[in-house]
Amino acid sequence: MISASILRKYALLLPLSGLAVACGSGGEPVxxxxxxxxxxxxxxxxxxxxxxxxxxASGGMQGxxxxxxxxxxxxxxQQTVAALLSDVNGQHGAPAAYYFVKEATGADPRILxxxxxxxxxxxxxxxxxxxxxGTELPLMLAEALKLHAKRPGTxxxxxxxxxxxxxxxxxxxxxxxxxxDALATADAAQLAVSVFANTSAYRGNFYPGNRTKPQxxxxxKLPYYIWVVGAPALVGQVDGTLLKRLASQPQAHFxxxxxxxxxxxxxxQNQGEWYKAEPIAGVPALSFTKSVSRKExxxxxxxxxxxxxxxxxxxxxxxxxxxxxxxxxxxxxxxxPVAQEPAAAGKPYLQQYTHLAxxxxxxVPGAGALLHLTLPRPQPAWVAQTSTANDSxxxxxxxxxxxxxxxxxxxxxxxxxxxxxxxxxDLPIRVQRAD
Amino acid sequence: xxxxxxxxxxxxxxxxxxxxxxIPVYQKSIFPGVGLSTFFAVALGMALVYxxxxxxLMTTALFKTSHWLLFVLLTALASAVLAYSQAHxxxxxxxxxxxxxxxxIEQSAYNRYVLGFLCVNAxxxxxxxxxxxxxxxxxSTSARTxxxxxxx
Numbered sequence: 362m363i364s365a366s367i368l369r370k371y372a373l374l375l376p377l378s379g380l381a382v383a384c385g386s387g388g389e390p391v392x393x394x395x396x397x398x399x400x401x402x403x404x405x406x407x408x409x410x411x412x413x414x415x416x417x418a419s420g421g422m423q424g425x426x427x428x429x430x431x432x433x434x435x436x437x438x439q440q441t442v443a444a445l446l447s448d449v450n451g452q453h454g455a456p457a458a459y460y461f462v463k464e465a466t467g468a469d470p471r472i473l474x475x476x477x478x479x480x481x482x483x484x485x486x487x488x489x490x491x492x493x494x495g496t497e498l499p500l501m502l503a504e505a506l507k508l509h510a511k512r513p514g515t516x517x518x519x520x521x522x523x524x525x526x527x528x529x530x531x532x533x534x535x536x537x538x539x540x541x542d543a544l545a546t547a548d549a550a551q552l553a554v555s556v557f558a559n560t561s562a563y564r565g566n567f568y569p570g571n572r573t574k575p576q577x578x579x580x581x582k583l584p585y586y587i588w589v590v591g592a593p594a595l596v597g598q599v600d601g602t603l604l605k606r607l608a609s610q611p612q613a614h615f616x617x618x619x620x621x622x623x624x625x626x627x628x629x630q631n632q633g634e635w636y637k638a639e640p641i642a643g644v645p646a647l648s649f650t651k652s653v654s655r656k657e658x659x660x661x662x663x664x665x666x667x668x669x670x671x672x673x674x675x676x677x678x679x680x681x682x683x684x685x686x687x688x689x690x691x692x693x694x695x696x697x698p699v700a701q702e703p704a705a706a707g708k709p710y711l712q713q714y715t716h717l718a719x720x721x722x723x724x725v726p727g728a729g730a731l732l733h734l735t736l737p738r739p740q741p742a743w744v745a746q747t748s749t750a751n752d753s754x755x756x757x758x759x760x761x762x763x764x765x766x767x768x769x770x771x772x773x774x775x776x777x778x779x780x781x782x783x784x785x786x787d788l789p790i791r792v793q794r795a796d
Numbered sequence: 797x798x799x800x801x802x803x804x805x806x807x808x809x810x811x812x813x814x815x816x817x818x819i820p821v822y823q824k825s826i827f828p829g830v831g832l833s834t835f836f837a838v839a840l841g842m843a844l845v846y847x848x849x850x851x852x853l854m855t856t857a858l859f860k861t862s863h864w865l866l867f868v869l870l871t872a873l874a875s876a877v878l879a880y881s882q883a884h885x886x887x888x889x890x891x892x893x894x895x896x897x898x899x900x901i902e903q904s905a906y907n908r909y910v911l912g913f914l915c916v917n918a919x920x921x922x923x924x925x926x927x928x929x930x931x932x933x934x935x936s937t938s939a940r941t942x943x944x945x946x947x948x
Binding site: 627628631633634635636637638648650708709710795 | 818
């Protein structure tokens with residue numbers, strides 16, 4: 362009798378001991394899913410370790426760096442490059458080095474001549490002391506990349522007119538191959554090139570790329586370019602910081618990685634039962650409950666902050682976003698700018714984005730799936746318009762660059778095997794079943 | 797495991813939290829937090845107050861079953877208040893951190909679910925109090941047999 366009553370007493374205590382055990386193991390941290398955009402926080406590998414500025418010191422650049430009478434505002438080139446140099450000098454994120462680019466001669470076989478910030482700005486504002494005869498574009502790129510190989514994390518800013526005229530004018534047909542080969546020392550997956558175009562008044566002798574006689578110009582506008590070369594994410598960083606002033610200029614990006622913040626909006630036009638789960642390796646994850654089905658699909662609106670991506674891409678994003686649905690039935694219902702969303706007024710959680718994309722989903726595989734919101738790579742139209750095959754009479758043609766299209770094609774060919782050749786932006790989204 | 801225990805306890809009666817965007821907040825913060833404090837702070841606390849403080853350390857005349865039932869009700873009430881205030885403050889904090897305000901259908905879904913949650917927690921509080929009563933009644937002197945003689 363007694364033993365039975367004790368047993369019953371302890372049977373009552375059993376659930377308590379179970380709870381106590383459960384309590385002891387409940388060490389999981391309490392985290393609340395916030396609505397902050399999944400900003401790709403730069404990891405240690407994404408850090409710029411060195412900034413090299415290379416300024417073409419050939420005679421063909423001399424016209425941009427002309428002397429100015431007192432009170433003159435200076436050419437666009439002088440203003441832009443001086444401001445860029447000053448920004449590079451003023452940033453404290455990474456050490457900076459400055460180089461003149463010249464041709465290799467018997468007396469001095471160097472192609473990159475190290476110089477100082479002061480000497481370089483001096484040359485930009487008053488002209489180069491001893492201009493080189495000419496610089497070979499492929500050599501310039503190859504030499505810049507040699508510095509990259511020595512120090513990973515290097516980003517080069519190359520300022521030049523990027524006129525490439527092969528020594529043998531019968532070999533202009535292979536300009537694109539030469540450019541492609543010049544980049545070939547680097548791994549295409551680890552390299553990116555951003556090209557910013559600009560025009561500036563040119564005073565002095567212009568040396569045509571097809572090696573006809575020089576033409577004297579008095580302030581005609583000619584194109585020059587700033588190339589940013591380095592690791593994909595680092596070039597994207599530099600584009601958005603040091604080159605911010607050039608954001609509205611014509612530009613082309615090859616393999617440059619932009620990481621715009623984006624996140625699902627769980628309180629805006631959301632349909633069906635789903636919630637934001639913990640991001641997996643920086644990829645935002647959505648969990649869908651069992652109630653989501655083909656008959657009752659869920660709708661998710663994503664906010665995209667595209668302020669830091671090139672303006673042309675921003676424009677394209679309003680119409681051109683695509684959805685790679687993986688193994689799901691997901692479809693992209695609509696993409697629209699936040700500015701056109703009437704409900705966005707007074708809602709800071711919407712205002713922090715520039716674009717909205719609504720996705721419909723009625724089926725999530727058991728193992729989950731990785732969707733991709735992508736933007737097809739827009740082809741920069743300005744390249745063809747700025748390119749010419751004959752620059753003998755540049756004063757009449759206006760601002761054009763000899764065989765620019767071929768040079769750019771060479772760069773594009775080099776990156777043709779990279780996913781970025783098709784997709785400018787790739788924003789992954791993980792979908793899974795809620796347990 | 798602990799998180800899952802309370803999540804399944806509450807969801808068995810309430811279904812998944814609504815609006816669904818608040819599911820992680822409920823499952824990771826509100827369910828375990830409220831469940832734990834109801835079980836230990838509220839239910840055990842009230843049982844100790846009733847059996848040890850009132851009916852051992854002090855000599856009050858509160859040993860009758862009707863008094864015990866009053867304490868069951870008080871525990872239920874305290875559990876409901878705890879559930880509501882916890883849910884409200886955690887949800888508000890989470891929404892504020894993302895700059896969102898619930899509107900229309902989401903607000904009504906939230907209200908409905910919180911109402912259900914406080915009722916369920918009142919029930920759980922009462923049950924937990926009953927459970928603790930049988931555990932701690934033997935520590936009491938004047939209420940050893942409240943509400944029933946068993947098992948003493």
